Amino acid sequence: MSVGTTTGQPPAGRYGRTGDREADRRLKAVGAVCGVVLLGLVGWFGSSYLLRETAMNGLVPAFQAVSDSEMQIHLQVSKSKGTAGACTVRSQGADGTVVGQSDFPVPAAGSDYDAVLTLRTTARGTTAQLLGCTPAK
DSSP: OOOOOOOSSOOTTSSOOHHHHHHHHHHHHHHHHHHHHHHHHHHHHHHHHHHHHTTEEEEEEEEEEEETTEEEEEEEEEEOTTOOEEEEEEEEOTTSOEEEEEEEEEOSSSSEEEEEEEEEOSSOOOOOEEEEEEEOO
16 A cells, blocks of 8 residues: 655646636626626616606596596696696596597696596596606606
């Protein structure tokens, strides 16, 4: 039986080259930097989208079919003071077809707008949906 001597070095090729470990460290650092940049971009785009969309927030808490050609819609809008715009509302019939759609102007005065509006329809409407509110440019 022979006794081997220890040299302090692992057998060549067993654990990879030293250069591979350095390349791995560089790759991890580049990946971390790219991840931080990507996360920052997602945060920036997301916050700009939310800030743009929250300039006007609308709600249709109630609606009523008055006749086969009219819907009364209660529209509530919260907005930044001095911001004017328009809200798009649509109505659908019992079969799901769109029977009426209109843009209702929102005045710039105040930070809230609350009104009961009339939407003209081509047939009796069963729903009233707020599609969205957009500030004037």
